[in-house]
Amino acid sequence: MQNTRTSSPIPGNPCGEKWASRLLSECAEAIAEKNTNKIHHLLWMLNELASPYGDIDQKLASHFLQALFCKATEYGEQCYKSLISVAEKKHSFESTRKMILKFQEMSPWTTFGHVASNGAILEALEGENKLHIIDISNTFCTQWPTLLEALATRNDETPQLKLTVVVTESMERSVMKEISHRMKKFARLMGVPFELNVVSRLAHLCQLTKEELSVEEDEAVAINCIGALRRVNVDERGAVIRMLHGLSPRVVTVVEEEADFTSTRDDFVKCFEECLRFYNLYFEMLDESFVSTSNERLMLERECSRSIVSILACNIESSCEESELRERSSQWCNRLKECFSAVGFSDDVVDDAKSLLKRYRAGWSLVFSQGDNPALFLMWKEEPVVWASAWKP
Structure with a gap:
């Protein structure tokens, strides 16, 4: 679903500064309202602008886009299990240990x-x-x-x-x-x-x-x-x-x-806004603590992506919920x-x-x-x- 461009938002696009939060919030509201045409339009626009290797807005768009797509298509549990499986195969003990120690250092x-x-x-x-x-x-x-x-x-x-x-x-x-x-x-x-x-x-x-x-x-x-x-x-x-x-x-x-993903469970938009607030802070912290090319930073961001999917796109009865609430x-x-x-x-x-x-x-x-x-x-x-x-x- 996502591309990997590292360029800034397309010339002339009206999103402006902090565009990711605005577009993501609009998409969450459209999903809550079941406005199919608006959902498709906003998912397409976010996909055009998002990149897991770009600036903070592009990264936020990239990781939240996946969760919103899963929520809209009811594909959350399958996506989460797939992400966990890929992570377990890709990450060795040594790479995980190095990530943890680097995070503690920075x-x-x-x-x-x-x-x-x-x-x-x-x-x-x-x-x-x-x-x-x-x-x-x-x-x-x-x-x-x-x-x-x-x-x-x-x-x-x-x-x-x-x-x-x-x-x-x-x-x-x-x-x-x-x-x-x-x-x-x-x-x-x-x-x-x-x-x-x-x-x-x-x-x-x-x-x-x-x-x-x-x-x-x-x-x-x-x-x-x-x-x-x-x-x-x-x-x-x-x-x-x-x-x-x-x-x-x-x-x-x-x-x-310090975040609340429980009391808002029955209100998707409120839960989304709290999730966006928390991870926006986290991504800002990573951006100012790590160099942009850090492998450890990318591992931490992918970990966030899995968490965001579980919070926003998995049913509350799902086993993936227990690690994120x-x-x-x-x-x-x-x-x-x-x-x-x-x-x-x-x-x-x-x-x-x-x-x-x-x-x-x-x-x-x-x-x-x-x-x-x-x-x-x-x-x-x-x-x-x-x-x-x-x-x-």
Whole structure:
């Protein structure tokens, strides 16, 4: 459907600056109104202007065009499965690892959550000698070398650390085997007694049980949820949170992206506008963080394209939905407060997060929200994009 031209919008076209958002929104409205002639006209126009290798407007047009076409033709589930299949065949563990590490080098989008969570976990488990961290995240364990280093330099006796990594079927067993090997090697280097267990073969996170996690009575437990809770079906999120509470953790850290793709599910245009707002920010961030020819940037953008298709073009009952339905911090806090109390972050953790941002280009800042829902927000050009929080039973 899409071409690959890198030129600017065609001469004399009336779209002007920021043309992609306007045309895409018009097309979404036409789909909601079932205006077939207008849909065809706008899809054709977007296809003429879009390019996955162009400027931000061309990229937005390219990736959202695919989702709008799938929505209009009811081809979302098939397209999503095809995109996932292509990605799995094309991406090796090494290319994925390189993408993640490059992203962390160029942007604090993920490292912010690592720093905030590690700080809260270390403070909650201070003085304990038998630690058990349950990692339910999408970080490929890139979060933990820094924590291992911090444990190795503690003034008192170096504690034992058991790390239980929870993965779903989408992460290949061979990948976790390679990650496990690297983590154990680094722990030996740091002199930290270390055990890593993997809980896999889960189709969905809601299938996770207390028994599978092998929590022992004398362990101080921390639960780390980074980009994980949005993988749970909306109707099952409360049950998962109650299951986590049943593990009696010292702390639960939650990091999610600040967007709402749930409350607008029944209004396609509103859901589309929220999706466009969020990914417009994300694409702007990538544009200012990476060079235009970066392979890692293209991989990240293709990942976005799959997410956009699942949000906008898949039925809510579809399995592809579970990995994309983000909620805002206020929504998550309301859910979490049914079982936990928010504890916020100490001044030391906030200072560490501020120091992290100094490594990156201008445009990033932090906002620490206190009150009933204390949380730390990562801001991109004064817009909240990621938030972190810490909770105790």
